[in-house]
Amino acid sequence: MTQTLTLTRPDDWHLHLRDGAMLQAVLPETARDFGRAIIMPNLVPPVVTGDQAAAYRERILAALPEDMSFEPLMTLYLTEDTDPEDVAAAYASGLIKAVKLYPAGATTNSASGVTDFDKVRAVLEKMAEIGLPLCTHGEVTDHDIDIFDREAVFIDRVLDPIRCATPDLRVVMEHITTSNAADYVRSQDKNLGATITTHHLIINRNHILVGGIKPHYYCLPVAKREEHRLALRSAATSGDVRFFLGTDSAPHIDPAKESGCGCAGCFTATNTMPLLAHVFEEEGKLENLEKFASQNGPSFYRLPENPETITLVKSEAAAKFPKKIHSDDGPVTVFDPGFDIYWAVAN
Ligand code: DOR
Ligand code: ZN
Secondary structure, eight states: OOEEEEEEOOOEEEEOOOSHHHHHHHHHHHHTTOSEEEEOOOOSSOOOSHHHHHHHHHHHHHHSOTTOOOEEEEEEEOOTTOOHHHHHHHHHTTOEEEEEEOBTTSSTTOTTSBSOGGGGHHHHHHHHHHTOOEEEOOOOOOTTSOGGGHHHHHIIIIIHHHHHHOTTSOEEEOSOOSHHHHHHHHHSOTTEEEEEOSGGGTOOHHHHHTTSOOGGGOOSSOOOOHHHHHHHHHHHHTOOTTEEEOOOBOOOOHHHHSSTTOOOOOOOTTTHHHHHHHHHHHTTOGGGHHIIIIIHHHHHHTOOOOSOEEEEEEOSSOOOOOSEEEETTEEEEOOOOSSOOOEEEOO
């Protein structure tokens, strides 16, 4: 017996595509299933100006296989030197759809991020005025804050003060990993949304550490206790318009992950939609998968839903996904949920 589920073609509201050979290798993995994605600007050097975002967009489109369609939704990397007028011009031209806030030092390539939030106040006020969303990496970086507490402390020390000072600013709390974040989002008005990754619905911190360290499960924000994973499942599958998919699919070559100091990031572009179908079915909420993956994101970003559909098929035999994808920089390991998946996207 096969079962099918047809949905509006989904979008990914948080994606790392990198550049060069890696971009070439990973872009088809996303474009196969997704119509659009919010493209993270944490390249080396970061995408800081409108001109840099326009050039990066051209490189993405040049890397897209001819038989695929995909729209990269560009972002700018917020620094203490960002010019509010450059941001406004890049938004007015239709080039960018969001600005990304990384607290300095929070994660991969975030050294140019923000330390003194007063220095970005003028940019945030301009964004509130023109309706341009701010995407936040929601972790403080203070050395005295335990890594498992950094998201909860970010809400109190950074996010809530920004929301109070600039209530009209539309904010996405990205890749939330705690019940604290889900509860905070629910307690706020519709100017605050949150993305949830595929992998945070599947792993908790035991998956990273029990029985030997598993570098391919290490990402930032790091996965938390089981009770938080369950809270994320409940938020993602609820249908609540404030929660939507942002995979944070973040490719690194295997030697960079399997290292004495391994990089953060799970690569989920290849199998996200089958994994999500599995999770939503387990929760008895398959009917809400379309809201999470295809409808709530466009609603927050005030964009139309994709006109196409995709069909997921559930078979009796386990689906086969590649364990790795090849890039000319080296192999990239595809996220392994640790159990069989019976859903696949029909071609
Ligand atoms: O795990 C992560 N990887 N989290 C991030 O915030 C950045 C990302 C990356 O760029 O590798
Ligand atoms: Zn990310």
